Amino acid sequence: MFKGFYNLTSSMVTHQRNLNVVGNNMVNISTAGFKESRYIASTFDDVMYTRVGNKEKEYTDIGRQSYIRANSEIHVTFDQGIPEPTNIPLDFAIIGDGFFAIQQEGGDTVYTRSGSFSLDEEGYLCFPGVGRVLDSEGETILLSTDKLDVDDQGNIYAENGGLLGQLGVYGFEDLEQLEHDDQGFFTGEGAEAIDRPTVLWKYVERSNVDMIRQMTEMLTSQRAFQSAASVSKMYDELMGHSASDIGRM
Secondary structure, three states, rough: OOHEEEEEEEHHHHHHHHHHHHHHHHHHHHHHHOOOEEEEEEEEEEEEEEEOOOOEEEEEEEEEEEEEEEEEEEEEEOOOOEEEEEEOOOEEEEEEOOEEEEEEOOOEEEEEEEOOOOOOOOOOEEOOOEEEEEEOOOOOEEOOOOEEOOOOEEEEEOOOOOOOEOOOOEEOOOHHHOOEEEOOOOOOOOOEEEEOEEEEEEEOOOOOOOOOOHHHHHHHHHHHHHHHHHHHHHHHHHHHHHHHHHHHH
């Protein structure tokens, strides 16, 4: 009789985790380059077997039950966000595949679609609070000024026409292997510089989060969570009566 608690608890946990993902999407709807995440849950099966023969140890599936749903993965949607003009000389947007590479202070590299950059105290192109931007050769980019001219392949020129560097745009063979955090930064192995990337200057890529869909999913999960909690309370009262009233009979 207590098996119903598995289903109810599973429902509440699943919808709570989905709400966490939806909430993070909504918080980052204005974050440049942010990619929408989706929570995916799968059924956890409890399979019963019978063993035929003692020596051979052959097992036969005689039935299965499913009480709970388990966390399967959080899938990131890499659809292109809308390029938004900013007229800021250190803003860049990637069109098509690829990521900007940011070298953190410890030497680790993270990847992002957000091209809202700045200059650090030494004049290097950087992502504020994260690290310095890398070029196509994996080196940091020294600019010392924001008076620039940039072509559609990310080549950065000074006012006098001298080449200062090229923005590195890196691709991955398998995007599914990338790990991500709540701010939209990715980590992974096997990054390779894209030969002829398309980069828009004085633009940033808007988040690809669909606000209407996120609101709909949030309301659906909230109501499902509340329903499961209400039924769980009723189920608990029923079990209480079963243990006390029927026991006396």
